[in-house]
Amino acid sequence: MKKAAFCLTTMEIQVFTMDSFTNLPFKGNPAAVCPLAHELNDDLYQKIAAEMNLSETAFVTPINPSDTFTSGSRFCLRWFTPTVEVNLCGHATLATAAVLFQHKKNINPTLVFETRSGDLAVSKKKDGYLMDFPLNPPTQVDSKDFQDIIRVTVGTLPVQDVFLSTNMKELMIRLSDSCDSSVLTGLNVDPAAILGIDTKGRVQGITVTMKGAPDSQPGYDFYSRNFAPWVGIPEDPVTGSTHTILGSYWSKELGKNKMLAYQCSSRGGELELEVRDDGRINIGGEVVTVLQGIIRL
Template identity: 90%
Template sequence: MEIQVFTMDSFTNLPFKGNPAAVCPLAHELNDDLYQKIAAEMNLSETAFVTPINPSDTFTSGSRFLLRWFTPTVEVNLCGHATLATAAVLFQYKKNINPTLVFETRSGDLAVSKKKDGYLMDFPLNPPTQVDPKEFKDFIRVTVGNLPVQGVFLNTNMRKLMIRLSDSCDRAMLTGLNVDPTTLLAIENEGKVKGIIVTVKGSADHQPGYDFYSRNFSPWFGIPEDPVTGSTHTILGSYWSKELGKTKMLAYQCSSRGGELELEVRDDGRINIGGEVVTVLQGIIRL
């Protein structure tokens, strides 16, 4: 059996930046064990498997597809950068004729449309709830050390803990964090927290005027640090929209690769996430 595979860098217009995802278009579904083995072999933060829902559809004519995402160790419920990458593959290489594609996923229907520069995803919004920092003091210590913290928040749906640094901190302090994934795993093994987001307010003085910065650590999913995470911006976008009093924002995730996300929080409880995609590899998996 031969499976076509693409490696796409999402949320960037430069190769080797943004977040790489592998995309495998499949004529029909495979078994979960094989999905997981392929994802482990690709060894990227996510590998996406996309199949037509209607047997009469092709990747060129169809508008609805089944989409699943696997890290090297587990299947996940929501992934932004691999969804963006999948849409780019279907639009660019399969020459899909529809202006919008809808993916049926574990998180419901996710739509992706073409725009002038890149693509626009329609995602659910995941507001966080403020929590007592004392309950998560070990996470805070291991993640941000002695940096001042302005607030700690939890989204129970995604099991993501969000730590907001004080406004006295800047991007350089966030970038300078050195987080040990092994220590994080030792703190939490009950499943209450499956990822940590650290964020700080942006500065309008520095072009292009990012509204906020973030980093994302998910060793519980086999990802010590995710380079650019669309799904966590369903949390970050909800939070910062209220804090900044604006619905349209420009965000930057400042991992070593880095990536830019355009956000728009909507009145219907959803969020538009926009970004560009670059192809870095095309190939065949032979089984």
Template identity: 85%
Template structure:
């Protein structure tokens, strides 16, 4: 069996920046064990599998596809950068003729539309609730040490804990943060938290005018740090939109690779997440 595979860097216009995802377009479904083995072999934060739904459709003509995402250790419910990469494969390499593609996923239907530079994803919004820092003191300590914390919030359905650093902190503090994934795993074992977002207010007065910064850590999903995380911005976008009084925002995830996301919080309870994509590899998996 031969399976085509692409590796693309999402939320960037430069190779080796942004967040790499592997994408495999499939005419027929595989068994779950094989999906997981391929994702472990690719060893990226996510490998996406695009499957045709209607037997009459091709990757060129179809407008609806099934989409599944696997980390090296588990299947996940929502992934932004691999959705962006999947759309790019269909539009760029399969020459899909439709202006918008819809992916059927564990998080419902996700639409991706091509624009002049990159693609726009239509994602659910996941507003977090304010929490008492005392309830999470050990995990906060493991994540940010003694840095001043302005607020702690939890998205219960996404199982993402968001820690906002004080406005007194410089961006370099977030960029230089060293988080021990083993320590996080040993502290949080009850399944309430599956990812840690650390965020801070941006510098909109400085070009290019980022409204907020973040980093994301998910060792529970086999990802010590995710370089640029679309799903985390369904939480971040909701929070910062209310905090800043803005619908449209520009965000930067300041991992070592770094990536830029254009956000628009909509009135219908969803969020547009836009970004660019660069291809770095095209090949074949032989089994």
């Protein structure tokens, strides 16, 4: 008796791991980028993102079926953490543009990505890339309303300001100017303890920030760290989307539109910011390729 023949079809998906907001490998924030000829289903996106296990995995597809990754100027872009899809991600957008410019040899000076947060443009510049993002001004809140989560996050450190971005569900805690930057870099935050605090759904991320030392080299205007265990990210190494909030806040506090920021996680990353008069913000940074491969399904 002849055995039945089975034909197994294998799907191959190209994947890149890019370190964003740095010019050194293993620094900045790693993102996985998957260029796709056409959209896949959400369940598969989420499984791939969980497998990659980075803060975000980006999936990019051409808007026009006749476009290629080399010729096209508009693309659809989606971002997934290991557990959920998110509405805005800076470092994975930067990484996606770098893949198209560097590895796909895209011929356009500017690429536009259609996303959950509207159109996001990324342009090449002399060193790295420049992203055109929406600005998200936060609103000052009473620290007493968030005293439990503030205590779990920063302990007894002196707090100067507490702000909330309602549309991004991001709580921003500014430490007192009396604190040294080593206090922020040495902060030990327990993600499980954060998740144990009831914030009534108002918070899905926490940013701790403090004033920098712009008069000393390299002259950072402010520092920050970001924690988002609600979306599967205990600590995000360098968070472009959070700087749409931080940029708005610190621009007013410092009285300047152009700023240099440093996110002082263990990996660390540098962001160039320019708050514009049209209610948007330019976020600049460099990108390094650390991995290129194939996902076989």
